[in-house]
Amino acid sequence: MLVDLKEIACGAALRRQSRAVQIRYRDKVVVVGGDAPVVIQSMTNTDTADAIATAIQIKELARAGSELVRITVNNPEAAQAVPAIREQLDRMGIDVPLVGDFHYNGHTLLKDFPDCAKALSKYRINPGNVGQGAKRDTQFAQMIEMACLYQKPVRIGVNWGSLDQALLARIMDENSQRAVPLSAQTVMYQALITSAIESAQRAEQLGLPGDQIILSCKVSGVQDLISVYREISKHCDYPLHLGLTEAGMGSKGIVASTAALSVLLQEGIGDTIRISLTPEPGGDRCKEVFVAQEILQTMGLRKFMPMVIACPGCGRTTSTVFQELADDIQSFLREQMPVWKTQYPGVEGMNVAVMGCIVNGPGESKHAHIGISLPGTGESPAAPVFIDGVKAMTLRGENIAQDFQKIVLDYVQTRYSPQV
Numbered sequence: 001m002l003v004d005l006k007e008i009a010c011g012a013a014l015r016r017q018s019r020a021v022q023i024r025y026r027d028k029v030v031v032v033g034g035d036a037p038v039v040i041q042s043m044t045n046t047d048t049a050d051a052i053a054t055a056i057q058i059k060e061l062a063r064a065g066s067e068l069v070r071i072t073v074n075n076p077e078a079a080q081a082v083p084a085i086r087e088q089l090d091r092m093g094i095d096v097p098l099v100g101d102f103h104y105n106g107h108t109l110l111k112d113f114p115d116c117a118k119a120l121s122k123y124r125i126n127p128g129n130v131g132q133g134a135k136r137d138t139q140f141a142q143m144i145e146m147a148c149l150y151q152k153p154v155r156i157g158v159n160w161g162s163l164d165q166a167l168l169a170r171i172m173d174e175n176s177q178r179a180v181p182l183s184a185q186t187v188m189y190q191a192l193i194t195s196a197i198e199s200a201q202r203a204e205q206l207g208l209p210g211d212q213i214i215l216s217c218k219v220s221g222v223q224d225l226i227s228v229y230r231e232i233s234k235h236c237d238y239p240l241h242l243g244l245t246e247a248g249m250g251s252k253g254i255v256a257s258t259a260a261l262s263v264l265l266q267e268g269i270g271d272t273i274r275i276s277l278t279p280e281p282g283g284d285r286c287k288e289v290f291v292a293q294e295i296l297q298t299m300g301l302r303k304f305m306p307m308v309i310a311c312p313g314c315g316r317t318t319s320t321v322f323q324e325l326a327d328d329i330q331s332f333l334r335e336q337m338p339v340w341k342t343q344y345p346g347v348e349g350m351n352v353a354v355m356g357c358i359v360n361g362p363g364e365s366k367h368a369h370i371g372i373s374l375p376g377t378g379e380s381p382a383a384p385v386f387i388d389g390v391k392a393m394t395l396r397g398e399n400i401a402q403d404f405q406k407i408v409l410d411y412v413q414t415r416y417s418p419q420v
């Protein structure tokens with residue numbers, strides 16, 4: 001068959017044009033939207049009133065790579081603790097901007113605790129949770145007033161679980177008067193989008209500059225999230241915060257978040273992401289940051305740490321040597337990165353292949369910066385190592401893992417050292 005050779009496009013669509021919002025803490029500026037890379041954020045699950053525990057978790061999240069960290073500010077004790085958390089972070093040398101998550105009483109807390117309002121770098125306002133009836137507009141306006149007073153950007157974060165019921169009733173009414181009413185699902189989407197955009201417009205009318213507003217419309221269904229964000233992206237140029245709310249635990253939460261966010265990011269939609277994983281008991285909160293990084297890196301949108309390419313193993317790898325080596329090298333790279341990223345610029349783009357046998361091992365190893373092809377069952381006990389596509393040496397014996405780490409370290413020091 002004759003093949004008509006032509007270019008085949010690869011990569012995500014150009015990012016949707018959006019305003020650039022600056023989130024500041026002292027000299028640190030995190031830009032969401034505009035031409036800035038997609039920003040990773042996370043949220044603590046400590047009691048904010050416990051300033052030390054919260055500061056420690058923020059430090060861990062920031063060190064893991066969270067570029068913004070959100071904390072709930074749910075009561076006076078929490079609001080009082082916010083400046084202490086900020087001071088503690090300052091003492092630890094952590095300058096990640098903090099986002100305050102407000103529901104129900106945010107208008108009161110921001111007014112009564114000015115040091116809290118100042119210490120935060122951004123406020124999250126849920127228009128479905130700012131008050132009922134006539135109080136809703138007043139309390140929303142009070143929060144926007146505080147954002148204007150302290151020059152803080154806001155995220156207007158709508159959530160299906162706390163959608164403004166008066167607005168939903170209004171849209172349902174309007175829908176019932178249509179000659180052909182829209183589906184209940186579309187009405188739900190319309191309500192989410194309308195709540196976000198009308199609230200943003202109201203904030204602008206109240207004096208908040210348009211380049212200090214970020215929007216989100218979170219739902220827990222993958223297809224719902226994709227539909228809502230595709231639609232809202234056509235109706236405004238505010239930067240969009242993506243996240244599947246209540247994504248769940250373990251692999252389900254990771255897969256659902258990845259499925260939803262990947263489709264949108266591929267279409268150029270999304271300026272900041274948060275992966276809402278439910279931690280397993282005793283689990284590491286930083287996992288949500290690692291998953292966010294892996295989504296962005298595997299999609300080719302950002303680079304955070306060297307990637308390990310490993311085959312899944314099969315009947316040709318009956319010993320555990322291959323899994324252990326893949327795991328060892330992954331842990332080694334993660335441990336080294338806090339130092340490497342300051343000393344060896346560009347190292348985050350390195351690929352390391354760990355392959356289980358001769359079938360795909362040499363081929364895949366040649367495509368990586370460094371690759372090792374371990375002996376499969378019945379193969380001679382030798383592991384060829386490829387560097388930049390060329391077979392460089394063969395490892396044998398008991399210390400293959402340590403020898404391979406040393407080779408990786410030498411490569412990083414030689415290839416990525418700024419002096420070279």
Ligand code: SF4
Pocket residue numbers: 311312313314315316317355356357358359360361376
């Ligand atoms: S590279 Fe070898 S061990 Fe790995 S999956 Fe393929 S055949 Fe199996």
